[in-house]
Amino acid sequence: MKKSALIVGASRGLGLGLATEFLDRGWHVTATIRHEPAPSVFQKFSGQVAIEMLDINDLASVEAFLSRVTDQIFDVAFINAGISAPEGKTAETVTPEEMTHLFMTNAISPIRLGAKLCENIKPETGILAFMTSILGSVTLSGGAYAPLYCASKSALNQLTRSFVAGMKQNITVLSMHPGWVKTDMGGSGADIDVMTSAKGMVDVLEAKAGSGKHEYLDYRGKTIPW
Numbered sequence: 001m002k003k004s005a006l007i008v009g010a011s012r013g014l015g016l017g018l019a020t021e022f023l024d025r026g027w028h029v030t031a032t033i034r035h036e037p038a039p040s041v042f043q044k045f046s047g048q049v050a051i052e053m054l055d056i057n058d059l060a061s062v063e064a065f066l067s068r069v070t071d072q073i074f075d076v077a078f079i080n081a082g083i084s085a086p087e088g089k090t091a092e093t094v095t096p097e098e099m100t101h102l103f104m105t106n107a108i109s110p111i112r113l114g115a116k117l118c119e120n121i122k123p124e125t126g127i128l129a130f131m132t133s134i135l136g137s138v139t140l141s142g143g144a145y146a147p148l149y150c151a152s153k154s155a156l157n158q159l160t161r162s163f164v165a166g167m168k169q170n171i172t173v174l175s176m177h178p179g180w181v182k183t184d185m186g187g188s189g190a191d192i193d194v195m196t197s198a199k200g201m202v203d204v205l206e207a208k209a210g211s212g213k214h215e216y217l218d219y220r221g222k223t224i225p226w
């Protein structure tokens with residue numbers, strides 16, 4: 001039987017790269033998007049890919065999505081969706097609405113969805129992955145760069161650790177840093193392209209299946225300090 005991956009936030013960028021890499025490796029992929037049309041690259045994988053509508057911040061959308069996948073078991077569920085902080089804003093200048101949207105998207109909604117998806121992840125060998133960033137590392141804190149985005153990913157990491165501490169399921173949880181990647185978010189001056197990052201992350205996921213640990217890793221499998 002084909003292995004199966006759920007990629008949340010697969011319309012473009014790293015999510016689309018992850019979905020494409022799993023499809024190229026023969027996996028079945030459930031790819032979530034917020035708006036039609038689905039990326040045209042999925043057309044050549046018909047029968048191997050299912051497209052689902054999902055906005056992780058919209059509770060009705062999350063419940064409807066979960067009800068549609070209730071009987072499905074995934075080898076990997078990768079919650080990739082995320083956003084940048086408002087340009088140039090700091091704790092002194094950000095509005096409550098902007099901060100709420102950033103933290104909901106990057107920290108709260110991923111954990112809330114991940115907690116519900118645990119039942120849909122294959123026991124023993126299954127993996128729940130969250131797309132974080134090295135910028136969320138408190139130890140490696142880069143100083144003044146993007147403080148609100150860094151804080152949102154630190155919050156995601158901390159919430160993931162608390163969630164794992166109380167988790168009942170015997171699965172592997174990975175907090176993944178994709179590298180600095182050329183996407184709408186990463187910009188054209190980033191270090192690596194989407195497929196270099198996606199191939200690296202899928203290699204890491206395949207290698208970590210069954211570890212049963214929670215690790216903070218980059219796309220080459222290198223451990224990042226919390």
Ligand SMILES: NC(=O)c1ccc[n+]([C@@H]2O[C@H](COP(=O)([O-])OP(=O)(O)OC[C@H]3O[C@@H](n4cnc5c(N)ncnc54)[C@H](OP(=O)(O)O)[C@@H]3O)[C@@H](O)[C@H]2O)c1
Nearest residue numbers: 009011013014034055056081082133180181183184185186
């Ligand atoms: N690029 C980098 O260098 C880099 C480095 C470290 C970490 N990351 C992280 O990697 C992830 C992907 O980043 P990217 O560079 O690929 O960014 P991107 O090109 O801007 O793509 C972001 C993806 O997230 C989706 N998304 C945003 N809000 C959502 C919501 N409320 N519900 C569902 N989907 C939502 C977007 O969907 P729409 O198309 O509908 O907007 C899109 O598919 C993010 O978590 C980001 O923080 C990126």
